[in-house]
Amino acid sequence: MTDRELVERAFSMHRFSYVPYSKFPVGAALLCRDGTVFTGCNVENAAFGSTVCAERTALLKAVSEGHREDWEVLAIAGRGRDYCWPCGSCRQMLYEFAPRLRVLAARGDGEFCAASLEELLPHGFGPGALA
Ligand code: THU
Numbered sequence: 001m002t003d004r005e006l007v008e009r010a011f012s013m014h015r016f017s018y019v020p021y022s023k024f025p026v027g028a029a030l031l032c033r034d035g036t037v038f039t040g041c042n043v044e045n046a047a048f049g050s051t052v053c054a055e056r057t058a059l060l061k062a063v064s065e066g067h068r069e070d071w072e073v074l075a076i077a078g079r080g081r082d083y084c085w086p087c088g089s090c091r092q093m094l095y096e097f098a099p100r101l102r103v104l105a106a107r108g109d110g111e112f113c114a115a116s117l118e119e120l121l122p123h124g125f126g127p128g129a130l131a
Contacts, residue, residue: 001031001037003075003104003114006029006073006104007029007077009027009039009075010027010028010029010039010054010076010077011027011110012027013025013027013029013040013041013054014026014077014079017041017042017043018041018043018044019042019044021046021051024042024078025041025078026041026053026054026055026079026084027040027076027077028041028054028076029058029075030055030074030075031071031072032062032070032071033072034070038058038059038061038067039058039061040055040056040058042057043057053086053089053090055076055086055090055094056089056090056093058074059093059094063097069097071097071101072101073101073102073103074086074104075103075112076104076105076106077106077112078107082107083105083107084105084107085115085120086103091121091124092124092125094117094121095117095121095125095126096127098117099117099126100116100117101116102115103115103116103117103120
């Protein structure tokens with residue numbers, strides 16, 4: 001699967017986003033080594049702090065389906081003028097399972113750029129830190 005195709009999968013999740021408060025749909029698509037793709041959308045809540053980001057939805061789907069050590073690329077698609085990079089909480093949760101994950105951040109016009117999770121969360125706190 002190409003980067004462009006994965007970004008398109010992320011955009012296609014906008015239709016499921018539940019965003020009555022922000023009106024800002026975000027979609028995510030997580031590609032595993034065997035070709036499996038886990039998708040996600042943001043799911044907001046009247047208690048705003050209980051909102052779940054799109055990439056965290058995809059992450060939880062992957063882990064709960066037995067995929068947690070084979071993540072290759074994560075695409076995140078927003079509708080804004082800026083690239084939709086993952087929020088700090090999501091960076092932390094992703095770091096737990098894939099510190100070297102490749103992340104594609106897309107903006108509303110479909111353009112996207114790439115970075116590694118290590119670049120997005122330098123000196124991250126991971127499982128090794130508890131050893
Ligand atoms: N959001 C995501 O889904 N992922 C991000 O990386 C940034 C923010 C969502 C959360 C909320 O539903 C909306 O975007 C506005 O913050």
